[in-house]
Amino acid sequence: MQHRLSVRTALLLAVPPLLWAGNAVVGRALVGSVPPLTLNAMRWALAFLFLLPLGWRALSRPHEILARWKYLTVLGALGVGSYNALQYMAVQTSTPINVTLITASMPLWMLAVGFLFFKEPAHRRQLAGAGLSLAGVALVLSHGHPERLLALRLVPGDLLMLLAAALWAGYSWMLARPPASMQGEQRPQWNWAEFLLVQVVFGGAWAALAAGVEQVFLDPVPIVWSAGFIAGWFYVALAASIVAYWLWGVGVATVGPAIGAFFINLTPLFAALLSAALLAEPPRWYHAVAFALIAAGIVVTSRPARR
Structure with a gap:
């Protein structure tokens, strides 16, 4: 059951965007120093070593893992294997500000995936908030000139x-709507x-498979x-993987992925601040307006419905 957004949950959901903004900035800073898919594989190899002292008990019960291998294979591919690899590839040709602002389209994807695969209807407030966020995405992609969208490349x-x-x-939807084998008494007694x-x-x-393909075929x-x-x-x-994923999982399980998605849209603000401080890539005026639209989307979506 989803609950109303509390101050504590809001704070939990606000920390991952800060850490993920740092992830985009670090990925941009390391361009030319490490291939993107190799960086993703190295990231999760080191995260595995950090997690092993805390979570080794799960590996001591392999039958629980093997019984759920289909779900875990897809979950791992989406959350660990592909998203971060694509982000590291993206910052090869785009900036951290642009990359994180484009993730402001997340609410639309959340609503679409929820409706198509989980039969979750979209409410008017969610659609309105998603529209505001999408307007912010369009503004940054057009560099502040909406007429350029017609010829946008x-x-x-x-x-x-x-x-x-x-x-x-x-x-995120697979975390919030797991199969029966991951619910209630059937769920293994795994901690975070x-x-x-x-x-x-x-x-x-x-991630290792993708890095191997990169090393062999992509020079x-x-x-x-x-x-x-x-x-x-x-x-x-450590920060962008273990800490961020833990807090995101707790927050999404509490309020659901539709509301949680709007907190991801805080990432562009943090990315703009970090880019200006560390990469000498200052934000433009349209970045500020885009963030204002994104923030408005958070407010519209998280307000309780009138009775």
Whole structure:
């Protein structure tokens, strides 16, 4: 059952966007130092080592995992194996601000996936909030000139992030609406670390496969080992993976993915601040207006309905 948005839950859902904004900025900063798919595989390999002391008990009961391998395979592919890989690929040709603003289309994907695959109807407030967020996306893609949308040509990174947003919507709905084997008494007694570790096992396998294809067929740049690279690697593995995924899972389970999606839209604000501070990529005026539209979408969607 979903509950009304409380201050505590709002704070829980606000932390992952900050950490994920840092993830986009770090990915941009490491362009040329590590191939994107290899970075994703390295990220989750290190996250696995961090999680292992906390979640090893889940691996000691392999029959519980094997009985749910279909669900876990898809969940790992969407949340660990594909979304982050696509984001690291996106920042090769786009900026962290643009990449994170494009994820503001997330509410639309959440509503579409919920309606098509989970029979969840969309309410007027959700549609209105999604419309405001979409207006913000259109503004940033047109660089503040809406008439340019008619002749808009997205860079590859923008298209990759649209795909990533759609896949993340599927991941969030699978967390909120799991199959019978993951509900009630049938659900294994996994705590957050154990469940995330299981996801990393399956998602990490997808990430490793993608990195192998990259190394063999795509002629990637070599890894440039440095203190900055190692610091960035530890950040994306610990903060942007373990901490962010844990808080996101708790928040989405409480209020549902439709409301949770609007908090992802805080990521562009944090990305703009971090990019200006660390990458010398200051935000433009249309970024501020786009964020205002996105914030309005959060307010409209999270307001309780009138009785």
